[in-house]
Amino acid sequence: MIPTITWFNIPADDTGRARAFYKKVFAWNVEPFPGMEQAGTFEISTGGIGGEILLRSHTGEPITVFIGVSSVDDYATRAAGSGGRIVIQKTAVPGRGYFAICEDTEQNRFGLWEDDPRAG
Structure with a gap:
């Protein structure tokens, strides 16, 4: 993916x-x-x-864009380990999936999105 x-x-x-x-x-x-x-x-x-x-x-x-990823946990860790930071930790959207908000090295925010209809 x-x-x-x-x-x-x-x-x-x-x-x-x-x-x-x-x-x-x-x-x-x-x-x-x-x-x-x-x-x-x-x-x-x-x-x-x-x-x-x-x-x-x-x-x-x-305006915030969300990037679809296979694992919010993995990509949030990658962002933090590459000089960015996690602004909002992984959060469930019931019946839809999970998101987190990160910041890059230039303080631009972006969202991570993981589809998971089992999210609760």
Whole structure:
């Protein structure tokens, strides 16, 4: 498996406003994320990789890309051992998989994603 970008997150102060923007500009299908409707989270279908619009955690939070890997644990360890760091440890997304957020040597953040429908 060659790690490739598989997902992206777009942080927003107003997820409804961001939804309208991306639908209008790119004609993406942007619908409420199943199980996350109360949080105002939207799932994006681009015809290529998918993504989501979610509430911003902090000012200046950038769009984050997620790289699909065979093992979040292995690739997070590789990132940390190569001069980067793990910002958010491996976290389960129930029924979908696991993610972690890392930082490279230039303080750019990226996510790691491991598909696993057994995640809980």
